[in-house]
Amino acid sequence: MSRIAPIRPLCGLALATLLLAAFPAGAGAAGGSTRARAGSYPAENSRPRRITARAARARHGHRRAKPRGPVVHGNALRALLAFEAMQRYYYIAGSGLYAGEPFSYLWPFSQALASTVSLAHVPALSRAFRKEVNARLVGLRSYLDNDNSGEPEGTFTSTLPAFDGSAAPPTGPGGTKYYDDNDWVGIEMMRTYELTHEAGALGYAEGIMAFEMAGWSSNPALPCPGGIPFSNSAENGDRNTVTTAPAAELGLLLYRATHNSQYLQFALTAYQWVRTCLLLPSSLYADHIRNGAVVPTVWSYNQGTMIGAGTLLYQLTGNGEYLYQARQTARAALEYFTPARLFVETPFFPSVYFRNLMYLDSVTHDPPGARLAQGYVNYAWQYDRRANNLFVGGSPATAQLLVQASIAQIYALLATPASTYF
Numbered sequence: 001m002s003r004i005a006p007i008r009p010l011c012g013l014a015l016a017t018l019l020l021a022a023f024p025a026g027a028g029a030a031g032g033s034t035r036a037r038a039g040s041y042p043a044e045n046s047r048p049r050r051i052t053a054r055a056a057r058a059r060h061g062h063r064r065a066k067p068r069g070p071v072v073h074g075n076a077l078r079a080l081l082a083f084e085a086m087q088r089y090y091y092i093a094g095s096g097l098y099a100g101e102p103f104s105y106l107w108p109f110s111q112a113l114a115s116t117v118s119l120a121h122v123p124a125l126s127r128a129f130r131k132e133v134n135a136r137l138v139g140l141r142s143y144l145d146n147d148n149s150g151e152p153e154g155t156f157t158s159t160l161p162a163f164d165g166s167a168a169p170p171t172g173p174g175g176t177k178y179y180d181d182n183d184w185v186g187i188e189m190m191r192t193y194e195l196t197h198e199a200g201a202l203g204y205a206e207g208i209m210a211f212e213m214a215g216w217s218s219n220p221a222l223p224c225p226g227g228i229p230f231s232n233s234a235e236n237g238d239r240n241t242v243t244t245a246p247a248a249e250l251g252l253l254l255y256r257a258t259h260n261s262q263y264l265q266f267a268l269t270a271y272q273w274v275r276t277c278l279l280l281p282s283s284l285y286a287d288h289i290r291n292g293a294v295v296p297t298v299w300s301y302n303q304g305t306m307i308g309a310g311t312l313l314y315q316l317t318g319n320g321e322y323l324y325q326a327r328q329t330a331r332a333a334l335e336y337f338t339p340a341r342l343f344v345e346t347p348f349f350p351s352v353y354f355r356n357l358m359y360l361d362s363v364t365h366d367p368p369g370a371r372l373a374q375g376y377v378n379y380a381w382q383y384d385r386r387a388n389n390l391f392v393g394g395s396p397a398t399a400q401l402l403v404q405a406s407i408a409q410i411y412a413l414l415a416t417p418a419s420t421y422f
Helices: 012-019 053-060 074-090 106-120 123-143 179-196 199-214 241-258 261-278 300-317 320-336 339-344 348-364 368-384 401-414
Strands: 002-004 036-040 288-290 293-295
Touching (some): 074 106, 074 123, 074 368, 074 401, 106 179, 106 348, 123 179, 123 199, 179 199, 179 241, 199 241, 199 261, 241 261, 241 300, 261 300, 300 348, 320 348, 348 368, 348 401, 368 401
Antiparallel strands (some): 002 036
């Protein structure tokens, strides 16, 4: 099965009327195509579990419960409502895991983790969400694979411990490890470490970084040698922006926390490889290299991760060239990614794009990122949300864990300082 990202249908007049004021002048309709993530990966499979009326009564009681806990408003409230719906319809109580076949893949799980960590940074929710963060860490352990699921040597190019794309044995079948999914987990582990100062989160992040660094494609015979492959499957030959740029971000976060210069050096190497091998004349970054050729497809999250890596490099080295490069990418991305283009992508891609763009904005004191993100989720709230607070995406539109977690995350990011994003 291909690793397919669900595509959101455009809603013509509704899209235009709601978003014209929120997005840059001149944003108009633009083409988009179904985005199949490079490499082999099972399709995102997490659909909401059916909850019967009896189960709902048993869960909530016949009487309306009095509100408990902190009172939140605006973006924080909408983030909380989206999160609560995610937990109600996807979470398998007591397991730490989310529903799938039978459990979700690591990709959507990583975004449920990201939304949890983001909500834990909302000041009014921080104490209550410490337990939720701990529950996600329990679930995350089910994906940790120390021996490549017992597969024969040669099936995988890396035998280092990391997180499988599916729950690892004995919980699930395990299998291929995806470098980008491990990147997302590693970044959230660093955000968790900054929040809790618990050594376990830092240890997870350092283990993932070792996996990423060992995956570097150092074969000098390759066209444009270097980069991180899409997965550790021996059949995979792609090297991607989405694997290499987030690894640079993770390396920089680890360097900031540990002062280990090896992390900084790897981040510099990874960042420069993407600029050398995948930067297009448009100042946007292509998706990947396959069979020696650059595949020029552009997606918002690839621009976002390079914007974020450049911003972090500037902060940690003081070299203004990196900030200039981040702003150059941001200008090109703001021009290219019109409302129509962003709404064709699965919400996961814009969630990464907005986070990194708003992080740059916090350094340059230029506010377009937050305005764009706000317009995006306002549209989703009005047109993509169902009565049970589940969000839908794709064609035909369906509720999915990846969609729900991404929307919850964007709302949470809008309710927290950008300094907590990385």
